[in-house]
Amino acid sequence: MSLFDEPTGKIASVLLPKPLPEPFDYAIPADMQLAPGMFVRVPLGPRSVTGVVWAVKPGPPKRPLKAVEALIATAPSMPGVLRDFVDRVARYVVSPPGNVLAMCMRSREALLPSPVEKFITRGQGETGRMTPARLKVMDALTGIEGQGAHLVTAADLARLADVSAGVVKGLVDAGGLRQVELDADPPFDAPNPEGEGFELTADQLAAAQTLRDSVKARDFRPVLLDGITGSGKTEVYFEAIAEVLRGQPEGQILVLLPEIALTQAVRERFARRFGAMPAEWHSNMSAKERRRTWREVAFGRARIVVGARSALFLPFPRLRLIVVDEEHDGSYKQDEGVCYQGRDLAVMRAQLGKAAVVLASATPSLETVANAHAGRYGRVVLKARPGVAVLPDISIANMRETPPDKDSWLSPPLVKALEENIASGEQSLLYLNRRGYAPLVICKSCGERLKAPDTESWLTEHRYSNMLVCHLTGYMMKKPEHCPHCGAKDALTGVGPGVERLAEEARARFSTARVEVFSSDTAGSPEALADIVARMEQGEIDILIGTQIAAKGHNFPRLTLVGAVDADAGLKGAQGSDLRAGERTFQLLSQVSGRAGRADRPGRAIIQTWAPDSPAIHALAAGDRDAFMELEMGNREMMGLPPYGRLAAVVIAAEHSMAADEAANSFVAGAPNAEGVEIWGPAPAPIAVLRGRHRRRLLVRTERGVDLSGYMAVWRKRVKLSASVRVTIDIEPYSFM
Ligand SMILES: [Zn+2]
Known part of the structure; x- marks a missing residue:
């Protein structure tokens, strides 16, 4: 080591984008000035890794430290507010902070200066001696100019003219062509708050004023912008954006959208209102586009970013407003890797940076409504435009008056509606939140109901896998030939409908219809799920029979009929494993109606119920969202479920079934004692095998006041498991797969 490299005695704590529990300490070389937020290269084992200085501490170190290798001077420092956010998120979601940092460093190239790109344009000088090859080049350039372009790369020009690169170079040397150098990541055009606005109604003006304030x-203080489709939510939050652009000349704005598919349409609306395309951020961008957005955001020059939930981890130095559009949408929840709810993190990010937050939705989540009720969030309501439907035409099929045939689950009114839909080539969705074939197995001989051995729950028959399964604990057995109670042979029979059985009925009844089941058993992988969604979108399915995963915000343009096969079960909902069933039923019905205006035929819904007088069915049939939410909230409060209690899901995955059981059992055995904590499980996860790994799941419920993240972190730390076992902790889970 040369004198020049002698450490100053100061220490840099460097966080690395790796699953490590904390920052690592390195010695700062004497010739290096470091401050928190700077990107540096440090040795890690035999390799060199890029990380972020988390703290600079006085030395000297207690033990010899490896030295920081290099400061990446071309990278903008990570803002303090983002570093705080990384720490807060890591703590909240019970993840190593390095995994959260990795989400902030998704554009590796962004740390280097933007490269310069070379282009060819028409020169001022002589073209020199014109050869046939040179003529071809000039002709090609004229063609390009004819299309309105003035810049082309040398390689493209040579290719278009069908000449060698040397010919183009010769023309540049002669002066007929000119080479220009441009920044590969040009700044985004500045948005203009005084751009072409919209005519706002009195209602919208009042709402816009609240957001501006x-x-x-x-x-x-977050504000819920509550208004149905077509009530002008976007125009109203545009006014909040204009306010930032006007009043805070350096302020930045982030607009989160649930679907990448929506990004382009929304960006064009921005361009019309603010005269400039906003920056974008989502997984479907090229490395070059990501580098440009990341750098422009980091330098504070990108004023407006429209993006997916991952845009929360961009290095905004002066974020002043976050809009979460369709805040209720399930796709804000990431349930793989670092599990987080993007809406909740948006609120956390805004709080750290003293930014405003607007949560916009036509069907706000119960969590957000509860926050508004409690006064933690403000609320602005946009009333419906006259003539705009809030819900589809909803009718009740009273199962007492029009019961289905024996061994059938579809009532005559629903059958008739399905027939009409098939005849007119439109799509239908039968919603039944019961996986498998039959929810109950009984013995015809003695009446015994088959129960899981260790819990008070009935076994469900799955014909797909030929097993009897307890959905509460996940206990599983082969269907026995003899009744375990009386010994009668072949007397065990499935009672009631699951999605598999409903599909059997639909296929038998509507022989020409293409029927498909959409549940976690049939669409167990993201690929299988995407395949069913794509076939439904392309009109290749006539009747989709789905559990709650079918209600997850898909947009099926030709879907005009929803049959809620067992609304009673859907609305009883909150059984811990299916917290949002009722909410999803309601959102599903609202979504169907959202399309009704576009389709030439209005959407309709038929709700099968044995309890037509129940308050929830009344609220649903009347399209009375607020009454419905009140009831749902009452139920959740009674059961101590979110938002009134807190929930965490733990999934433990191992290569072998036995290893998964052992790991799950020792995990549960290691639970710290605490007041007000309930542990349910372990049990096989609903998708018990995923990508070859056996999964066990448990749920942890606590009172609202309990620091669930802190509790889970202590628990995770004290349980030592084999390195091949993977533990995923999901705070406030959405998916129970
Ligand atoms: Zn029996």
């Missing part, structure tokens, strides 16, 4: 106040 929230932006101006800079005291953190």
Whole structure:
């Protein structure tokens, strides 16, 4: 080591984008000035890794440290507010902070200066001696100019003219062509708040004023912008954006959208309102586009970013407003890798940076409504435009008056509606939140109901896998030939419908219809799920029979009929494993109606119920969202479920079934003692085998006041498991797969 490299005695704590529990300490060389937020290269084992200085501490170190290798001076420092966010998120979602940092460093190239790109354009000088090859080049350039372009790469020009690169170079040397150098990541055009606005109604003006006040106040308080499709939510939150652009010339704005598919349409609306395309951020961008957005955001030059949930991890130095559009949408929840709810993190990010937050939705989540009720969030309501339907035409099929035939689950009114839909080539969705073939197995001989051995729950018959399964604990057995109670042979029979059985009935009844089951058993992988969604979108399915995963915000343009086969079960819902069933039923019905205006035929829904007088069915049939939400909230409060209690899911995955059981059992055995904590499980996860790994799941419920993240972190730390076992902790889970 040369004198020049002698450490100063100071220490840099460097966080690395790796699953490590904390930052590592390195010695700072004497010739290096470091401050928190700077990107540096440090040795890690035999390799060299890029990380972020998390703290600079006085030395000297207690033990010899490896030295920081290099400062990446071309990278903008990571803002303090983002570093705080990384720490807060890591703690909240019970993840190593390095895994959260990795989400902030998704564009590796962004740390280097933007490269310069070379282009060819028409020169001022002589073209020199014109050869046939040179003529071809000039002709090609004229052609390009004819299409309105003035810049082309040398390689493209040579290819278009069908000449060698040397010919183009010769023309540049002669002066007929000119080479220009441009930044590969040009700044985004500046948005203009005074761009072409919209004519706002009195209602919308009042709502916009509330949002503007929230932006101006800079005291953190989220606002729920509650208005149905077509009520002008976007135009109203555009006014909040304009307020930032006007009042805070360096302020930045982030607009989160649930679907990448929506991004382009929304960006064009921005371009019309603000005269410039906003930056974008999502998984479907090229490395070059990501580098440009990341750098422009980091330098504070990108004023507006429209993106997916991952845009929360961009290095905004001056984020002043976050809009979460369709805040209820399930796709804000990431349930693989670092599990987080993007809406909740948006609120956390805004709070750290004293930014305003607007949560916009036509069917707000119960969590957000509860926050508004409690006064933690403000609320702005946009009333419906006259004539705009809130829900589809909803009718009740009273199963007492029009019961289905024996061994059938579809009532005559629903059968008739399905027939009409098939005849007119439109799509139908039968919603039944019961996986498998039959929810109950009984003995015809003695009446015994088959129960899981260790819990008070009935076994469900799955014909797909030929097993009897307890959905509460996940206990599983082969269907026995003899009744375990009386010994009668072949007397065990499935009672009631699951999606598999409903599909059997639909296929028998509507022989020409293409029927498909959509549940976690049949669409167990993301690929299988995407395949069913794609076939439904392309009209290759007539009747889709789905559990709650079918209700997850898919947009099926030709879907005009929804049959809620067993609304009673859907609305009883909250059994821990299926917390949002009722909410999803309601959102599903609203989504169907959202399309009704576009289709030439209005959407309709038929709700089969044995309890037509129940308050929830009344609220649903009347399209009375607020009454419905009140009831749902009452149920959740009674059961101590979110948002009134807290929930965490733990999935333990191992290569072998026995190893998964052992790991799950020792995990549960290691649970710290605490008041107000309930542990349910372990049990095989609903998707018990995923990508070859056996999965066990448990649920942890606590009172609202309990620090669930802290509890889970202590628990995770004290249980030592084999390195091949994977533990995923999901705070406030959405998916129970
Ligand atoms: Zn029996």
